[in-house]
Amino acid sequence: MVRWRQRPQEVPLASDPSSSFVPTIIGAMVFLSTLVLSASLAMEGVADRWQITGQQYGATIEMSRDNASEEAVAASIDVLAQLPGISRVHLVGDNEILETIEAWTGGRPDPDLLPLPVLIDVEAVSPESLRGDVIEQILEETVGAVTVYVEPQWLLAVRSTVGTVQLVTALMLIIIALISVVSIIYVTRTALSIHQDTIEILHQVGAQDSYIASQFQNQSLILALMGGIPGNVLAIIIIILMGELSGDIEAPLLPAVSFSVREWLFLGALPVVAALVAMVAARVTVITSLGRMP
Amino acid sequence: MIRFENVGLRYGSGPEVLHDIDLTLESGSGHYLVGPTGAGKTSMLSLLYLGRRPTRGLLTMFGQDVATATRSALTGFRRRIGVVFQDYNLLDHLSAFDNVALPLRLVGTDPGMVRDHVYQLLEWVGLDTMADVKPPFMSGGEKQRVAVARAVIGQPDVLLADEPTGNLDEPMADRLMMLFMELNRHGTTLVIATHNTRLPQRFPHPVLHLKEGFLKAGRPW
Ligand SMILES: Nc1ncnc2c1ncn2[C@@H]1O[C@H](COP(=O)(O)OP(=O)(O)OP(=O)(O)O)[C@@H](O)[C@H]1O
Ligand SMILES: [Mg+2]
Numbered sequence: 001m002v003r004w005r006q007r008p009q010e011v012p013l014a015s016d017p018s019s020s021f022v023p024t025i026i027g028a029m030v031f032l033s034t035l036v037l038s039a040s041l042a043m044e045g046v047a048d049r050w051q052i053t054g055q056q057y058g059a060t061i062e063m064s065r066d067n068a069s070e071e072a073v074a075a076s077i078d079v080l081a082q083l084p085g086i087s088r089v090h091l092v093g094d095n096e097i098l099e100t101i102e103a104w105t106g107g108r109p110d111p112d113l114l115p116l117p118v119l120i121d122v123e124a125v126s127p128e129s130l131r132g133d134v135i136e137q138i139l140e141e142t143v144g145a146v147t148v149y150v151e152p153q154w155l156l157a158v159r160s161t162v163g164t165v166q167l168v169t170a171l172m173l174i175i176i177a178l179i180s181v182v183s184i185i186y187v188t189r190t191a192l193s194i195h196q197d198t199i200e201i202l203h204q205v206g207a208q209d210s211y212i213a214s215q216f217q218n219q220s221l222i223l224a225l226m227g228g229i230p231g232n233v234l235a236i237i238i239i240i241l242m243g244e245l246s247g248d249i250e251a252p253l254l255p256a257v258s259f260s261v262r263e264w265l266f267l268g269a270l271p272v273v274a275a276l277v278a279m280v281a282a283r284v285t286v287i288t289s290l291g292r293m294p
Numbered sequence: 295m296i297r298f299e300n301v302g303l304r305y306g307s308g309p310e311v312l313h314d315i316d317l318t319l320e321s322g323s324g325h326y327l328v329g330p331t332g333a334g335k336t337s338m339l340s341l342l343y344l345g346r347r348p349t350r351g352l353l354t355m356f357g358q359d360v361a362t363a364t365r366s367a368l369t370g371f372r373r374r375i376g377v378v379f380q381d382y383n384l385l386d387h388l389s390a391f392d393n394v395a396l397p398l399r400l401v402g403t404d405p406g407m408v409r410d411h412v413y414q415l416l417e418w419v420g421l422d423t424m425a426d427v428k429p430p431f432m433s434g435g436e437k438q439r440v441a442v443a444r445a446v447i448g449q450p451d452v453l454l455a456d457e458p459t460g461n462l463d464e465p466m467a468d469r470l471m472m473l474f475m476e477l478n479r480h481g482t483t484l485v486i487a488t489h490n491t492r493l494p495q496r497f498p499h500p501v502l503h504l505k506e507g508f509l510k511a512g513r514p515w
Contacts, residue, residue, distance in 0.1 A: 005391065005409060007399065012387040201383050204345065205397045205444070206373035208366065291365065 010202060011195050011212065013219040018187040022220065022278070023227030029180045030228040030274050033173055034235035034267055040169035041263050043162055059130045060092075061120045061139070063146040068118045072143040079142055080122055085129025092119035180274060184224075184281040188216055192289050199290075213286035220282035221275050228271030236267060295321050296342065296452070296483065301351035303337055311337050313507045315351070321451075324475075324484040326494050328514060329504035335487040336380055338504065339454050342485060343377045344368050355452075373401060376450035378458040380487075382441040384429040390416065390440045391425040397448040415443040418473065420466065434461040442470050452483045459490060471497050491515055 013019070061080075063073075073091065080089045097116055102108045124130050132148040139146045192199070199212055243258070259267070296319040303312040312334050319325065327335050340346045341353055344360060353360045356371055363371070376397075377383075384393050391412055398408045416422045419439035429437050438461045445453060453474065459467035467490075475497055478484045485502075486493070494501055494513075503510040 005405070007405075008388055008392050010385070010388070010396070015387075198385055198387075200345075201385060202396075202400075203369070204343065204372060204377060204383070206369060206400045206448075208369050211400065 009215060009219075010207075011191075011198055011215045013191055013195070013215065016191055016194060018191060019219075019223060022184070022187055022223035025183045025227070026180060026224040026274055026278060027227030027231035029176045029231070030271050031231035031235045033176045033274075034232050034270050035238070036169055036172045036176075037270070038235070038239045038259070038267055040165055041259060041266070043165045045259070057124050057127045057130055059122045059124075059132065059135070059148055059150040061122060061135065061146050061148050062117045063120075063139075063143055065115060065118055068143055073118060073120075075142045076139055076146075077120065079138060080120065080135070083129065083135075083138070085124045085126055086122055087125055088121075088123040090121040090123075092121055177277065180277060181281045184220060184278045185285050188220070188282045188285040189289065191216065192286065209287055209290040212290065213283045216286045217279045217283040221279040224275040224278035225271060228274045232268065232271045239267075295319065295354075295357075297352070297354040298341075299352040299354075301341065301348045301353055303334075303341060303346065304349050310349070311507050312341075315509050317502070317509060319483060319485070321483055322478070322481045324478045324499040325486070326499055326501045327485055327487040327504060328489070328491075328494075328501055330514075331489075333504040334507045335504055336456055337507075339377070339456050339485065339487055342452070343375050343454050344372055373397070373448065374451040376445035376448060376453045376482075378438075378441045378445045378453075378455040380456035380460075382429070382437045384437055384440055384444075386429050389426045389428055390421055390432070390436075393429070393440055394443045394447055396444060401448070411447055412443075415447055419443050419470065435463075435466065438462060439466070439470070442473070446473060446477060449477070449480075450482060453477060453485070455484075455486045457488055457490075458486065459488070459493065467493075468496070 061076075063076075068076075077089050077091060080086060094116055097119060098108060101114075122130065122135075127150075130150050132150045135148045136146055202212060296317075298315045298317040301312065301315040302310050304310040315338070327338060329335055337346075341348060342355075344355070347353070347361055356374065358367065358371075360368070360371075385396070388396075394412045394415060395408050398411060403411075413422060413425070416425055419442060421436060421439055421443070424432065424436065427436075429440065432440070438458065442455070442458055445455065455474065458474075459470060462470065471493060474484055474486065484499070486499075501513050503512060503514050505514070
């Protein structure tokens with residue numbers, strides 16, 4: 001009697017009620033995390049385009065050439081460099097100023113006709129170190145009246161929004177991961193008690209804990225993929241549709257979201273990550289539970 | 295060699311069901327374990343198949359105190375022990391074939407060899423035509439024979455059988471006993487718990503007599 005015999009699942013997990021619960025919950029969690037992550041990536045993309053994602057905050061100090069002798073400028077730079085929280089002080093050269101003006105007006109102005117100001121760029125790691133009024137007051141003593149242009153408030157607001165969005169994204173992803181892990185632990189514990197008799201028999205005929213755990217972990221992996229892949233695909237379809245819609249509206253402040261290949265791969269990897277997490281959670285649960293048995 | 299020294303067993307916080315068991319079973323020996331119902335035969339076998347650990351005293355198997363053996367060491371020991379349970383303990387979702395194949399598959403035996411061995415044994419116990427049937431669709435005697443096949447397929451060092459012929463007619467009972475005797479001749483340590491007084495007469499081996507949890511000298515009959 002030569003017949004191919006497929007090796008059966010020794011712990012009959014496939015017929016458990018969890019075989020529909022796990023795909024549902026992991027599907028929902030992957031769906032959510034794909035949307036959350038894509039929103040965050042989109043936000044970063046917008047910020048990148050405005051070049052406002054750097055960690056540095058800047059201000060520009062303008063003083064009139066009349067009361068800015070070379071010594072006075074050097075002294076100001078020294079004073080500024082010693083202020084707390086200032087990371088960089090840079091005297092903007094005349095050529096740089098002219099190039100900037102050229103970029104705006106299209107022609108190079110005659111420096112003799114247009115009196116160029118003296119400009120000093122200051123960078124700091126936090127916006128608190130860049131109080132315009134404080135800097136004005138300090139420089140009053142060295143060079144007399146100056147004007148301080150601190151980065152506009154709206155830019156700071158966008159900056160901190162990007163930061164907040166990233167923080168919220170991270171928090172949401174952590175919560176989603178926690179819910180998934182807790183669900184898997186719960187499902188696995190339930191399955192362990194449903195199949196307690198089977199597990200006892202398997203132990204008796206010589207199965208190791210790791211062998212029994214491998215049955216649970218494989219099942220968890222398969223079920224998580226069964227839910228995670230559709231959840232991910234659905235979310236990506238929604239993202240693409242939303243991209244099309246916002247493209248139609250052409251909202252000028254929100255440049256159309258376009259993800260790089262890397263970012264798409266990042267999003268597409270979510271069900272795989274979720275499945276691996278589900279697999280590890282199931283394995284660890286089984287090994288620890290069995291290890292507590294007499 | 296298996297050694298009981300002053301062993302006692304209780305289930306949870308219940309009364310002690312085995313008391314002061316002192317016993318040495320030499321490797322390759324064969325014994326019957328007899329006694330009235332409720333005397334503690336199954337309990338004693340459960341100590342031997344490492345399903346439970348003694349609540350007091352010392353039990354040494356394969357040269358190690360089972361109370362201090364690690365989980366993985368116990369797994370290794372269980373692979374050297376074949377058990378025919380009184381209530382069979384078959385896996386209901388697996389076919390007769392897969393139930394019998396279990397001990398071999400767990401140690402990674404080549405699938406072709408598994409198939410040959412399993413069919414050989416199923417044929418010996420008269421179940422070769424029922425390879426694909428699952429236990430819920432079998433008679434008591436059929437299940438018992440699957441349980442016997444599963445217990446012996448790994449050629450265990452120790453074979454424990456709890457009332458292995460209870461559901462069988464005489465010819466089939468003798469056939470299985472011949473299988474056990476054959477293994478015993480090849481060095482397997484054998485302990486058979488039974489109510490059947492005919493077996494020790496037909497296949498003679500020393501008798502261990504349990505009564506109310508105590509090991510008694512001599513035969514009850
Ligand atoms: N799982 C258990 N929990 C609590 N008490 C148990 C358990 N199993 C057996 N007992 C008790 O232990 C004692 C011995 O039972 P055991 O099953 O070992 O007897 P036995 O000799 O195998 O009987 P039988 O010939 O009927 O199979 C009995 O008093 C029984 O009630
Ligand atoms: Mg019994």
